[in-house]
Amino acid sequence: MVTKGTSLINEVPIQSRPRERLEQYGEKALANHELLAILLRTGTKGANALSVAMQVLNAYKDLYYLKTVSIEELMMVSGIGKTKAIEVKAAIELGIRVSNATQIKAGQITSSRQAGEMLSIEMKDLQQEHVIVLFLNTKNEVIKKETIFIGGLNSSVAHPREIFKGAVRYSAARLIVSHNHPSGSPEPSEADISFTKRMIECGELMGIEVLDHLIIGETGFISLKEFGLL
Incomplete structure (x- = not known):
């Protein structure tokens, strides 16, 4: 029964x-x-x-x-x-x-130049704007590289929350943000500078360091850290 x-x-x-x-x-x-x-x-x-x-x-x-x-x-x-x-x-x-299982590491970042040269190979010829983030541990080892956003020909609408959501998901201690300019020139726009400042503020609140924001052009890149914004 x-x-x-x-x-x-x-x-x-x-x-x-x-x-x-x-x-x-x-x-x-x-x-x-x-x-x-x-x-x-x-x-x-x-x-x-x-x-x-x-x-x-x-x-x-x-x-x-x-x-x-x-x-x-x-x-x-x-x-x-x-x-x-x-x-x-x-x-x-x-x-x-x-x-x-152990977390897969994709090399160690030792400088903005190293990161910029690595990302330039991947991003310089892209016809749409991509936002790619390197998520790092405390030893600056890349624990995840992720494309956060793919935008139109001349603009992106990536939001800091999407980036920091990934940082929390991967337990990242630091990160490097990068995006390309399909126009070819890596010169930062006012929107790029404003976005970088928002990223820094969010990082400070969350205890996740924004090491750099790299802008990739057709023939080179600009580090906003070296530009004096970080």
């Missing part, structure tokens, strides 16, 4: 369902059995996914031992068939690999 309140996940109050809780509060707010229940997705006629997840954790007591169990051992838990056992093993292995 199916026991009322334990058979179906839709009988669990919405505010207690693991998927809804993760969406509302984030994954760190969920208990181990809730995270496992999301992986399991469904339960059995006599137990919902939350109950099956609890049975799995009770069988192995500790997450350390859970990562060592075989597919066959997982299938010994009621409600865990071969498909669920394989999915759980795959999720555990992916978690281990993510935990062991």
